[in-house]
Amino acid sequence: MKKTDLELGMGQDITRRDFIHDTGLAALGLCLPLGAFASAGPGQAGRYYPPTRTGMRGSHPGAFESAHALARAGKPFPAPRDLDETYDLVVVGGGISGLAAAQYYQKKFGQNARILILENHDDFGGHAKRNEFHQGGQMRLALGGTHNLEYWQFSDTVNAMMDELGIDIEHLLRHKEFGYGRNGENGPAVWFDAETYGQNKLLTGVDFSEPDPEKLAAWIDEFPLSVEAREQLKRFVAMRTNVLEGMSEADAEAYVHGTRYFDFLREHGGLGDEAIQFFDSANDGSWGVQTRNLSVAECAWERLPGRQLLGEDLVCKAWDYSPAMFPDGNASLARLQVHALIPNVAPGTNAHNVAVAEFDYDQLDRAENTVRLRLNSTVVNAANTGSGVSVTYINDDRALRLEARHCVMACYHVIIPHLCPDLPAAQKEAQKYQVKRPLLLTNVLIRSSAAMDKLGITGARCPGRMHNYVLMFKGINTGGFEHKFADDGPVALTFWGTIAPPAEAIELNEQMRAAQAKMLALNFEDYEREVRIVLRNMLGPAGFDVENDVLAITVNRWPHGYAHDYLDLWDPDWPEGEAPHLIARRPFGNITMANSDAGADAYTHVAIDEAFRAVQELS
Numbered sequence: 001m002k003k004t005d006l007e008l009g010m011g012q013d014i015t016r017r018d019f020i021h022d023t024g025l026a027a028l029g030l031c032l033p034l035g036a037f038a039s040a041g042p043g044q045a046g047r048y049y050p051p052t053r054t055g056m057r058g059s060h061p062g063a064f065e066s067a068h069a070l071a072r073a074g075k076p077f078p079a080p081r082d083l084d085e086t087y088d089l090v091v092v093g094g095g096i097s098g099l100a101a102a103q104y105y106q107k108k109f110g111q112n113a114r115i116l117i118l119e120n121h122d123d124f125g126g127h128a129k130r131n132e133f134h135q136g137g138q139m140r141l142a143l144g145g146t147h148n149l150e151y152w153q154f155s156d157t158v159n160a161m162m163d164e165l166g167i168d169i170e171h172l173l174r175h176k177e178f179g180y181g182r183n184g185e186n187g188p189a190v191w192f193d194a195e196t197y198g199q200n201k202l203l204t205g206v207d208f209s210e211p212d213p214e215k216l217a218a219w220i221d222e223f224p225l226s227v228e229a230r231e232q233l234k235r236f237v238a239m240r241t242n243v244l245e246g247m248s249e250a251d252a253e254a255y256v257h258g259t260r261y262f263d264f265l266r267e268h269g270g271l272g273d274e275a276i277q278f279f280d281s282a283n284d285g286s287w288g289v290q291t292r293n294l295s296v297a298e299c300a301w302e303r304l305p306g307r308q309l310l311g312e313d314l315v316c317k318a319w320d321y322s323p324a325m326f327p328d329g330n331a332s333l334a335r336l337q338v339h340a341l342i343p344n345v346a347p348g349t350n351a352h353n354v355a356v357a358e359f360d361y362d363q364l365d366r367a368e369n370t371v372r373l374r375l376n377s378t379v380v381n382a383a384n385t386g387s388g389v390s391v392t393y394i395n396d397d398r399a400l401r402l403e404a405r406h407c408v409m410a411c412y413h414v415i416i417p418h419l420c421p422d423l424p425a426a427q428k429e430a431q432k433y434q435v436k437r438p439l440l441l442t443n444v445l446i447r448s449s450a451a452m453d454k455l456g457i458t459g460a461r462c463p464g465r466m467h468n469y470v471l472m473f474k475g476i477n478t479g480g481f482e483h484k485f486a487d488d489g490p491v492a493l494t495f496w497g498t499i500a501p502p503a504e505a506i507e508l509n510e511q512m513r514a515a516q517a518k519m520l521a522l523n524f525e526d527y528e529r530e531v532r533i534v535l536r537n538m539l540g541p542a543g544f545d546v547e548n549d550v551l552a553i554t555v556n557r558w559p560h561g562y563a564h565d566y567l568d569l570w571d572p573d574w575p576e577g578e579a580p581h582l583i584a585r586r587p588f589g590n591i592t593m594a595n596s597d598a599g600a601d602a603y604t605h606v607a608i609d610e611a612f613r614a615v616q617e618l619s
């Protein structure tokens, strides 16, 4: 181990460390034992309970190898053994969409319908992933994927689902102190790192949403950038010209949607490369792509600076993003869905205790259940038969086949052409187009929030690092869980971002595939080293001891993250009815398509709406 790694505490005995490089693991054809990485919480010793697993999560080793062997190498799966199980419905994918499909199926075809949900991960919920830590007798929760509920966008269908599950949005809002890193005593923060900017520097109190150009100028003066870059930025935020003046409405629309934001910053904002770099990772977490790929309109919507050049008074309106949240993100929603389908998994669970309810995973897949949820099971084929559908999946290296009347594909659409090779060619092409955007959420349990408190921050943007944001994850006192902001004990820091694609990847889907590959090729130590460097250099001056204060690390990597929503600069204006997601989701005999991909929009409510549609298409 290198000296610098020792100084970073890389040799310390944290809760769990994964020494195996994933691609090596796949090449060896090894399968991890189910209990690998388990760190049991109280009452769960020895039980199968994946939320407490640390190390490499999200797309964890063992979850994706069968699908990749089929899709990338065209590797045939072994001859399947027929199971003596028949169902009314098989759902492929146990994310929010797949779980919702099972719920809607019960409504349409009756509570006694026999349903099997097959999920390739070792836990249910898909992106809605719970990370659960136990420290000193206390449970700390963090989100491993899907964060929150953007309730203002909900359809009637989604609102009805929320009502049915007892989710009270007003209650969730009232009991949330978490503010995405903006509500520390010293306000929002930006941390510049020495590797990128020549010095480590934390700036607090102001950010580009500040409407007063003088305050902004004083703040920009502190940036560790060249004098020229700082002057450019100061001039830019003080500008009040309207580049759209004199244009017709149609021309203005065409300009803001057809112009690359960075070209706009160069041409009208007078910024050079060094100043522009600051904004490149700003959308990593929220869009899953680098800002260089976005249009003026998309960045204005995201509230990046520049609106003052589009005829608006302010640099940016005040930050008012306030979604509803559970302390494990939308994993609590997935838990409520699973409880609605299989009540024995956690008797007595409701929306007010779901975050602390003990889930008994042994109940998920019992023969006596009308609904069964089978984990660690990757579907490799689904074919229409005369009377229904035949579905083959891999579990523990065995290929198993069963029959059902119907099948809902609630998995990522890019894999469907490989599972259903008989689909029409145009539909398979459309599904292949829906390349998802990789995302990364690394949770680090630290001994105490003292260093963050001393700095007066609850998070920071890190424009030079792999994770664009670090957020202190507490203050979501919902679902029966409480972790007040005033509690300075152990807390999870959520590092949020994505992996930038290699420079040579040009076209957007190509960029996303290259970034996905990069994400999978990094091993646990790469991620660990990265978060430790940030912790040492950002929090060290405030007393954080990187060798001893890191208690556990969970890397949630999501190569198949956000659904492919259409971007101004990359996707054509498809003729009515011909957008890829509309072609991709066409029913195919007894097989229909759900998942947020089917709505070309990376939201939980879209995943639910698409499940509803997919079930209504079955007869």
Ligand SMILES: Cc1cc2nc3c(=O)[nH]c(=O)nc-3n(C[C@H](O)[C@H](O)[C@H](O)COP(=O)(O)OP(=O)(O)OC[C@H]3O[C@@H](n4cnc5c(N)ncnc54)[C@H](O)[C@@H]3O)c2cc1C
Pocket (backbone or CB within 6 Å): 067, 092, 093, 094, 095, 096, 097, 098, 118, 119, 120, 121, 125, 126, 127, 128, 144, 145, 146, 147, 148, 149, 150, 377, 378, 379, 380, 410, 411, 412, 415, 419, 439, 440, 441, 558, 560, 561, 562, 563, 594, 595, 596, 597, 602, 603, 604, 605, 607
């Ligand atoms: C890091 C992150 C943060 C997000 N934050 C938010 C947020 O704050 N708010 C919001 O509304 N949305 C958010 N999203 C978007 C999120 O994708 C949706 O909200 C929603 O969780 C998607 O649900 P889904 O069921 O459509 O897809 P998924 O959650 O992807 O579920 C599909 C499941 O199918 C499984 N599967 C795939 N192939 C197979 C196979 N062959 N066999 C068996 N199973 C298979 C997958 O592994 C997966 O578990 C976030 C996404 C990510 C990755």
